[in-house]
Amino acid sequence: MSSTSDAPVAPPQPSLQPNALSPNGATDTNGLPSSVFTLPQTAQLEALYTIIRDKYTSRGDFLFYSDRIIRLLVEEGLNHLPVVQKSVITPTGSTYDGVGFEGKICGVSILRAGEAMEAGLREVCRSVRIGKILIQRDEETMQPKLFYSKFPQDIAKRYVLLLDPMLATGGSAIKAVDVLMENGVPEDRIIFINLISSPEGLKTFSGKFPRLKVITGWIDQGLNEKAYIIPGLGDFGERRYCE
DSSP states (O other): OGGGSSSSOOOGGGGGGOOOOTOOOOOTTTTEEETEEOOOHHHHHHHHHHHOOOOOSOOOHHHHHHHHHHHHHHHHHHOOOOTTEEEEEOOOOOOOEEEHHHSSSEEEEEEEEGGGHHHHHHSSTOOEEEEEEEEOOTTTTTTTTEEEOOOOOGGSSEEEEOOOSEESSSSHHHHHHHHHHTTTGGOOOOEEEEEEOOOOHHHHHHHOTTTTTEEEEESSSSOOOOOTTOOOOOHHHHHHHHO
16 A cells, blocks of 8 residues: 555646746746746746747747747736635536636736737637726936826726736836826736746836736846846837837
8 A cells, every 4th residue: 555655746836836947047036026926937838938039030930929928928817816706507407616706807008019918818808808008218307107098997996917028127017007006906906917027127026016916927037238138039019010
């Protein structure tokens, strides 16, 4: 008879797995805030990132493979929404005790690159409401400045998935959250979703908003002297929208 020590051990939940130290240079997550979550660092995921990082990848392939990653990120973001008990009747007449989402959600994309993530959200959330926010650097103060925003009227009552593919210094994302909170959205009802983050940006962002969860696909080595993410993938918006 097998001892209890031979019993299979349940694998860790994907949302609780830290970034692995990748042979391609992904950064160890030691020291990062507990509010930061990553996708499981599988060979498949690294292959997808290798494709979209390659400067010779065609625009068509960049669209296809970045969309695959975005879909994974949105699915993981939904895992962090609160649920309540819900019972349903199955076609066999049986009762199934399951769960349902606690409240309504909406997406908010940070223009322009964040718009690329809207389709992934719509694919998994039917008829989801989506707001938009445009933040650019003020040429005089050199600080992020709000230029445009449009949200669902009841956004203060919803859980918000904030969408932006890249987190470098964190300035634009911080300004976006400030605007959402000014519109009545509680900090702990916002989930920030992005493809690639810098450790510096994560620490700055999460340091200001410790109750806000961040879902990122990959944490890179850091920022260079121009505040570009290294190794990064270049300008996501240009690669997405320009030939």
